[in-house]
Amino acid sequence: MIQTQNIVKTYYSTGVATTALSNININIKSGEYVGVVGPSGSGKTSLLCLLGLVEPPTSGEILFMDINTSQKKEQQRAKLRRGNIGFIFQDPNLIDELTVYENIELPLIYLRYRRREKIKLVEDILVKLKLIHLKNKYPTQLDGEQQQRTAIARAIITNPALLLADEPTGALDSKSGDSILKILSELNEDGMTIVLATHSPQVADHVQRIIQIFDGHVINENKAIQ
Ligand code: ADP
Ligand code: MG
Numbered sequence: 001m002i003q004t005q006n007i008v009k010t011y012y013s014t015g016v017a018t019t020a021l022s023n024i025n026i027n028i029k030s031g032e033y034v035g036v037v038g039p040s041g042s043g044k045t046s047l048l049c050l051l052g053l054v055e056p057p058t059s060g061e062i063l064f065m066d067i068n069t070s071q072k073k074e075q076q077r078a079k080l081r082r083g084n085i086g087f088i089f090q091d092p093n094l095i096d097e098l099t100v101y102e103n104i105e106l107p108l109i110y111l112r113y114r115r116r117e118k119i120k121l122v123e124d125i126l127v128k129l130k131l132i133h134l135k136n137k138y139p140t141q142l143d144g145e146q147q148q149r150t151a152i153a154r155a156i157i158t159n160p161a162l163l164l165a166d167e168p169t170g171a172l173d174s175k176s177g178d179s180i181l182k183i184l185s186e187l188n189e190d191g192m193t194i195v196l197a198t199h200s201p202q203v204a205d206h207v208q209r210i211i212q213i214f215d216g217h218v219i220n221e222n223k224a225i226q
Contacts, residue, residue: 002027010058037210043215096139
């Protein structure tokens with residue numbers, strides 16, 4: 001699904017260079033549920049940004065679905081991302097002026113789905129994520145778990161090949177967090193490839209395979225089951 005070859009990410013700001021990732025070589029196969037685990041500042045978010053084709057590496061190669069993306073311009077990466085890669089974060093990042101239904105529908109509008117298809121997809125996902133009774137509510141009327149369920153629904157409405165989750169339970173109490181992790185496990189059981197970044201060993205217990213990072217280096221890795 002996605003492979004990296006010697007990727008390095010260096011940020012330059014106000015004359016200071018910070019190398020967030022050094023020589024990362026990982027291979028994520030279709031259908032895997034992988035945890036990127038490490039303390040704060042270890043490079044998890046940077047790695048997910050690269051795997052999600054949001055930013056290019058400073059050097060090295062990233063292959064996504066066998067396409068070498070390293071030389072691709074922002075617009076080409078955006079095109080590859082669209083519909084193929086879903087993101088969720090600690091903050092649900094919902095649009096407050098839109099209802100649950102409209103937030104979830106948004107990616108389909110960008111991708112110019114037909115009206116009837118849009119309705120079917122949104123209704124199906126509302127049922128799947130137990131949000132149907134909340135579909136006309138606004139984000140501020142929801143609790144944190146319901147907001148995160150809505151964010152997951154929006155991220156997967158296009159049935160992306162890859163779902164990237166950056167500390168998705170970081171702002172939730174443990175019961176709500178467990179419920180979100182259960183949804184991710186179920187999505188993976190249904191075939192979705194998921195990469196989850198977390199600093200928490202308890203959260204990391206839910207994934208199939210762990211890539212441990214520290215100071216921008218992979219320090220330990222369970223190898224993929226062949
Ligand atoms: P994590 O998600 O594990 O907390 P990050 O990937 O956010 O780690 O950060 C890794 C390192 O890169 C940190 O030292 C952080 O300060 C630095 N960093 C991340 N993003 C930027 C940026 N946009 N500009 C400068 N430094 C950054
Ligand atoms: Mg982070």
